[in-house]
Amino acid sequence: MxxxxxxxxxxxxxxxxxxxxxxxxxxxxxxxxxxxxxxxxxxxxxxxxxxxxxxxxxxxxxxxxxxxxxxxxxxxxxxxxxxxxxxxxEQAKEAAKSGTFLQRAIRSFGDVFVPIIPALVATGLFMGLRGLVLQEEILALFGMTPDDISENFILFTQILTDTAFIFLPALVAWSTFRVFGGTPTIGLILGLMLVSPALPNAWGVAGGDVQPLEFFGFIPVVGYQGSVLPAFIAGIIGAKLERQIRKRVPEALDLIVTPFLTLLIMITLALFMIGPIFHSLENIILDGTVAVLSWPLGISGLLIGGLNQLIVVTGVHHIFNLLEIQLLEEFGNNPYNAIITCSVAAQGGAALAVGLKTKSAKLKALALPSSLSAFLGITEPAIFGVNLRYGKPFIMGLIGGAAGGLVSSLLGLKATGMAITVIPGTLLYLNGQILLYILVNLIAIGLAFALTWMFGYTDKMKEEIEQKG
The missing domain is CATH 3.30.1360.60 (Glucose permease domain IIB)
Structure with a gap:
């Protein structure tokens, strides 16, 4: 066997x-x-x-x-x-029946955005590689200057880096329909309608070069390139509307009537009501995020770096995907990633200290691979398998994350993407930030390791905890 x-x-x-x-x-x-x-x-x-x-x-x-x-x-x-x-x-549908309203809402939010993340990860890597290739120092190695880069090459890189954000509402609406029981292709079409070339381009309107359309003299109508909340809310309402229409339409007419009415009603609501309201709310959230990240003396890095893994324990950390997406769409960079990567690295440092200090072969076999997993960006094995089980290593990891986040904030580190951290995350800092990125990770890992080694773990502590359990 x-x-x-x-x-x-x-x-x-x-x-x-x-x-x-x-x-x-x-x-x-x-x-x-x-x-x-x-x-x-x-x-x-x-x-x-x-x-x-x-x-x-x-x-x-x-x-x-x-x-x-x-x-x-x-x-x-x-x-x-x-x-x-x-x-x-299928399990999510079963699990959705349990928990409080807030827990179910956050879980649904995560279910919508997690499938979109791979496309945004790829986009972030493309941004990082473009930043690396276009650096004067790198070009000089090949005897080139920025003036030698052809317009066609710049256009090619823009296709790689801009497409996911241009059509982001289509991805969001597709995934939201899928999660809330609608037909995903109808959601996809609804999202594409929100970025139709027939509408004034959102970035053109934001830059003042293009004027929004005005309906009824007071409703501004624009495209929603790079927007999230309007497509998300339209997707929820649209999926539920489609299901209600389908219940009332004869089966023989379902193929024609249901998608027709769903799209007609939803694009009207999305352009004239949902879009203007929730795009304004989206801007408020973005402004608030930027304000917090701009707090002086690295306070935001200290707090976020220290608290992030506590949020991971609760399982609601996916709600911050919206903030990272907004930062990338608006500014082309993501300071949040630079801070949370320190919190991830620090938990790996704490687990590494446990693995090297313990004489238990089973705990070594658990802690050392768990620390490697954390250094690759996945902290659950280190947190639940080692650090939380013995308590103090987790706290030392939080302290290490706070210290790394503080330095990251003070240095103004900004990723070109999202969703990958620590070792894989180096690819998001190839635009001249790589050495500083390595520094903040080493600070987080080193402090968490040292504190855990000195104060956070002994085999005697392990025995006492296991006897109580």
Missing amino acids: SENRKIAEELIQAIGGEENIVSVAHCATRLRLMVNDKEKIDQSKVENINKVKGAFFNSGQYQVIFGTGTVNRIYEEVTSLGLEGSSKA
Whole structure:
């Protein structure tokens, strides 16, 4: 019997047997299970299974952390033992029935924006590479100057860096329809309508070169290139409207009438009411974000760097995707990423200290890979498997994140993209910031490591905590 098969069998038994498991799915690092009765789960037994880096309830699911790559193999073994697999989307619908209204709202927000992130990650990398290639020092290596760069090459790079933001409302509306039960292609068309070339370009209007259309003498109508909230709200209302129309239309006419009425009603609402109202709200949120990030003496970096991983523990950190998208769309840079990467790196530093200091072979085997995972930008194994379990390492990680965030804010570091941090995040700082980026990460890691080594962990502390548990 393979090791992964043995782990899968032990896990099923510890969760209460096959009869207690409704369905199983997985994400990049976690096995996500819907269960009938959470009281039947033997938490300590689950946590002591080999390769398990932590387990907890979140968003209506029992989530077991295995880490990147490993989780895929465990999932295959679990489903091969007869458990019913389901997609994350299907589980999200089940999980959406649980939790408070605020928890469900934040969960839905994350479900909408997470699928869009890969496109924005790629865009950020393109921006970083363009910044690297166009640096005078780099061009000089090839005997060139900025004047030698052809207009066609500049145009090519603009296609790579601008497309995702030009059509962002289409991506948002598509994903929102998908999450809220509408037809995703109808959402896609609605989003494309919001950036139709027939409408005054949003950036042209913002620059004063183009005037918005005025309907009824007081309603400004513009395109919504790079906008998020109007498409998001229109997507929610549109998906619900489509479902209501479909219930009332005869099946023979559904293919014609439902999309026709949905798009007609929604583009009217989006252009004349939803768009003007929520675009104004979007600007208020952006102004508030910029104001916080501009606080003097690095205060914003200190607070965000120190608190970010606490927010990750609650599972609502995806709500900040909106802020990062707005910063990138408006300014072409993202100072928020530079701060949170320090909070991520610091948790890795704390886990690394635990892994190197402990004499427990099992804890070493858990802490050292978890720290590597954090240095690659995924902190859940380090947080739930090591740092939170022993308490003080997590706090030392928060302190390290705050220190790194403070320095990052003082230095004015700004990423060219979002969603990748620490080692992969170096690609977002190739425009002359790479050395400073490495510096702030080393500060975060070094301080968290030193504090954890000196004050945050001993094997005696481990034994006391495990005896209490």
